[in-house]
Amino acid sequence: MDKQRTLYRECINLCYTQKKVMSDEVFEKTMSELKKIWEKYGYADTLGTLAGIWKHEEAVPFLNRMADSLKQYVGLKQRDCSEIHTVATFYHRAYMGGVERANAELMNIWNKMGVKVIFFTLEPENSMDYDYPKCVKRIIIPNGDAKSRFRALQEYCIREKVDLFVNHEWTDPNYIWDCILLKIIGVKYLQYCHGHFSWSLNGGRGSIYHVESFKLPDMILAISEVNARFYQMFGFDTYLVRNPIPSDLLNCSYSSKVDSKRVLFAGRLSFEKYPMEALQIFEKVHEKINDIVLDVVGDGDPADEMMKFVKQHNLEDCVIFHGEKNSTELAQFYKNASCVLFTSKMEGYPMMLLETKAYGLPVVMYDLNYLTLVKDRKGILTAPIGDVEKMSEQLFKLMSDYNYRKKKSDEASESFEYFKSHDYTSEWNSIFNIVINKNRCIENRNYHKGCAEQEVDGMILPQIFERLKDGYRAEVENTLEYKAGIKILMIPRMLVRTIRKIRQRLL
Structure with a gap:
């Protein structure tokens, strides 16, 4: 304990800790001090102590400069x-x-x-x-x-x-x-x-x-x-x-018939995925097509709020919550669905879009035109981000016209072949x-x-x-x-x- 207290005091007394100014003089003096501290306490304990002292905005500029000077100050040998x-x-x-x-x-x-x-x-x-x-x-x-x-x-x-x-x-x-x-x-x-x-x-x-x-x-x-x-x-x-495309999707030979009246909303339920908007969109379409069903597969914090919405709007018979499923169980939901509803407003490389392509399912989503997976626009219907009304129109268009749905399904399968290559x-x-x-x-x-x-x-x-x-x-x-x-x-x-x-x- 005394050793850790001594280490803490030495880190507090570092030139950069005291001055918080990134000048050549301060950096060189601090690195000289750090070299002595490292020799006594080791890299891990020293950095662990500094992580608790320096704020993020203080640490970043110093560590960036340190990274450029490691060989000089640490005596690092190139591996x-x-x-x-x-x-x-x-x-x-x-x-x-x-x-x-x-x-x-x-x-x-x-x-x-x-x-x-x-x-x-x-x-x-x-x-x-x-x-x-x-x-x-x-x-x-x-x-x-x-x-x-x-x-x-x-x-x-x-x-x-x-x-x-x-x-x-x-x-x-x-x-x-x-x-x-x-x-x-x-x-x-x-x-x-x-x-x-x-x-x-x-x-x-x-x-x-x-x-x-x-x-x-x-x-x-x-x-x-x-x-x-x-x-x-x-x-x-x-x-x-x-x-990478998961191996179970690469080996997927299933092509959706898209002849059911089931819409799938799948994935981790979190507020940044805007699942409540998915319910609002579905409700608008259900008013026009009363035999469609929404399968919600996944779990997370918004689940209780979603269930409350479903109960208040009398949707218990057409919105079904299935909880978290593994990839094998999830595959069956894709096979039973005719399309997928996707309400995220910001994504990186959503696995769900790969899954929809693999199973030949069209998807209704907000227009995230920067995504690699939507560049070809195949099998995809979009609406401006946050436009629930337009999303419901796109979902209605898809679910009310089998031939159009089948066309978008074929596009999705064609797109997947490109990504598989x-x-x-x-x-x-x-x-x-x-x-x-x-x-x-x-x-x-x-x-x-x-x-x-x-x-x-x-x-x-x-x-x-x-x-x-x-x-x-x-x-x-x-x-x-x-x-x-x-x-x-x-x-x-x-x-x-x-x-x-x-x-x-x-x-």
Whole structure:
């Protein structure tokens, strides 16, 4: 305990901790001080202590500069890594979500490439886990205490001789500490960004530091042209990838007959998926086609609110909640459906869209025109984001016309054949080679091949400003001053209402 207290005091007294100014003099003095602290306490404990002292916006600029100077200040020896032998991948769990499923499929791909795979996670095995190779070593790392976490990461990465670390937990700003630790011990670090780039802009003033932190990894993996272009505009080393298609979908030979009156809403139930709007859309269509049924497959926080809505609107006979299902059970729902309803307003690479294509199902969704999976517009009916009325019109159009529904179904199947042809092994061989040979710069990779740069840039700016507005609005509304102001402004309104009631009684 005394040792940890001494470490804390030394970190508090660091030049940068005291001055919080990034000048050459402050940086060099701080690094000189850090080198002595590392020698006494080790990398893991030192970084774990700093993670509890420095705010995110203080840590990012310093760690970015530190990453550029590791060889000079840490005495880091360049690892002889002419080939990737061992890949470690990290996500907090292995079930119930698109990221989890993509991670499992990537482990299968790497294993087939002859690469040893280590799976770092926060949870033990679960019966709902997506399938990944039995030879993959699963390691549960501590959660909560930074020093324990860093010690485990350092110990296991060195013991297992990890060459490359792929982080899927891209929304966690604390990843910067994992990243700098692994870079110190010579492990290459990839940040796999599964969602839309603008997610990181909704945190108010701190947003820019989250974006700036993406300079730390050796490479950013982006899953759409818009995302890749955004990170590239900041000068980050970026590579455009496609999430792998699950093996059960690749082997799917089923082509939907779309002759039922069942609409499917499937996936993790969360408020950012706007499931309540799915119910509103369905209700409008049900008023015109009274024999259609909505199957809701999934579970999550909004479930109770959804069930309450269904009961209040007398939809119990036509909206059925099935709870969480594994991939085998979910397949049967796709086979029984005639179309899928999708109400997300922001996505990265939604697995559900791949599933609809695999089963030849048309989908009614908001117009997320930046998604790789909707570029060809095949099998898809769209409405402006948030336009419930237009969505209901599209769903009615689809469910009231079998021939039109069958046409869109055939389009979906045709689109899936295109995505099936993607060579994931070549893609990852290319990524491995680039990580090893860092002399190749981003401009030489032509990651945006086939896309009009001007068109992509035109999508980026509106999305940036919308998310920034949301972020700053949320930041203001969470301040003590704003909340106090709302309470104070309620007083005159309450007085006015009270006076009106008194007058009414007197009259």
